[in-house]
Amino acid sequence: MNPFDLDKELREIGKAHRSEVPDIIRHHQDEVYAFLSDLPMSTRSNRQQRSPKVRGLIAAAAAAAMIGIISSAYVSPAMAESLRKIPLISSIFRLADDLGLQTAGERGLVAEPNASVTHEGVTIRIPQVVYDGTRLSLAVKREGEGFAGSISDVEIMQDNNDTTYRYQKGAITDVEMLIDGTSIHDPSLSDKAGLIGKPTSDPNVVLYELIGFSRLEHQNQSLPDQFQLTAKISLEGIDAPYVIHVPVRKNTDQMIVSSGETREWNGLQITLEQLKFTPITTDLIVNLERTDKSGKLGDPNLLFEVWDDRGRELGRISGKGVYRDDRQQQQRLELMFDRFEDAPESITIKPFLPVFQDPTANGGLYKVDSNGEMVKTYLKELEITIPVDHVGLDKLYDAQW
The missing domain is CATH 2.60.40 (Immunoglobulin-like)
Structure with a gap:
């Protein structure tokens, strides 16, 4: 339902005294029940706590109850406008396994062209x-x-x-x-x-x-x-x-952290160029260089993880690499991750190599553990940890639009 029709729908409901539950109330009740049945109990890092989806749940349930209470009475335009502003878990992005998109629905960052x-x-x-x-x-x-x-x-x-x-x-x-x-x-x-x-x-x-x-x-x-x-x-x-x-x-601000931190291992040098934060996305730019000039740039299977200071890993979204020279000894990687659940004090970039089922082939199927997770070889020598403006990022994350 178009949310801009809510005022009209509430008025029509108020004119008719009926005992059954009106369609608009049933619609929102169904949304709440479906949301409750799908509510996860843990995050990617297996912490035994509820997802940030919970933040909007109490307000949503209260709003649904409020609509039920007034369903048989006339609703003023002012009341309808107030109800329209209460989160009714109406954002379709609640269906995404993506904290940034779920947050966008909670924070009013969603545009509705319909x-x-x-x-x-x-x-x-x-x-x-x-x-x-x-x-x-x-x-x-x-x-x-x-x-x-x-x-x-x-x-x-x-x-x-x-x-x-x-x-x-x-x-x-x-x-x-x-x-x-x-x-x-x-x-x-x-x-x-x-x-x-x-x-x-x-x-x-x-x-x-x-x-x-x-x-x-x-x-x-x-x-x-x-x-x-x-x-x-x-x-x-x-x-x-x-x-x-x-x-x-675009309807969000951003915060950019420039770095320049460099690590080197086995003839491969990585430099953290910058991190860009929005309330939805974490964007990471890393430069790679083959310092020993022995051939083309490093291992093509080098991957990265991003963790906060409390041991929470960000979900990966996408990435792109561009060679900066004809000999393919310099590369610029841009990697996109989900947002943090809340603002960290520091973050750590963890490069790793995936382990393959056939190690001699250096390709093919990834090896997985008993939980179905990829087996990884972390390169501790290339890890980079940098501080984050906790206060500034917290304000960015909490901004309402």
Whole structure:
């Protein structure tokens, strides 16, 4: 339901004295119950405490109860406006396994264009977007009947060297994103935004993220602060593509920490160039260099983790590497992670090498432990720990918009 129709709906409910639960109340009750059943009890680092989703739960339940109490009475415009401002767990980003996006819904960082197109009785809607200048997250929702699977279902079939894809009716078969009319998939672009699709617990909702990586020679992003997004989405069984236009504007501040800290091991040098924080994303830029000039840059399987001073690891989102020389001995990596649960005093960058099932191949399948987690070889010599402006980051995280 469009939240801007809430005033009208509440007025109509107030005019009718009825004993059954009105649809608008039932809708919000169902949201609360579904949210409670899906509430996680631990975080990625296995701490036995509830997710930050809990912060909005009490207010949401109270709001639902309040609507029930006044359902048979007239609701003034002032009361309707007050109710509209109470969190009703209405952000679709609560479906994401992403603390930054969940926080965006809680902190009022979500824009609601609610743009849609309908073909052959099936509607594709972009109800909400979040943009912090680093990544743009948009929810794509499917509405209609007769679907056999989720909107993101695809069956991949491999026959020798041939790969084919099979889609159920209503599944997305192709997505193209344009920024101010220019496709991000244009091969002539040297600085291109990345695109990631993420399924959710709702079979009719998928999240897409455009990642605006920093340009090599200057710090501005490949995504501007404000632009017109055009999403072209094709569905299996629907002839015409869905072309949806959405205005996008950055609506968060950021905090940048420049470093220059350097570590070296086995002829490989890493330099932490900068960290950029938003209320949604943590962006890390690292420079790699082969100092012994013995060949191409380091081990291609070098990966990174980011931890805070209390032993909590950030979830990874995306990354991009660009060679800075023809001999491939210098590389600039930009790695994007989730936000911290709360502002740390310091953070640690932990480089590691994944262990493969066949160590002699230096590739192929990763080795996993009994819990299904990747087995890693941490490179302690390359670890970098830097302090963080705890007060400044805390203000950034708590900012309301």
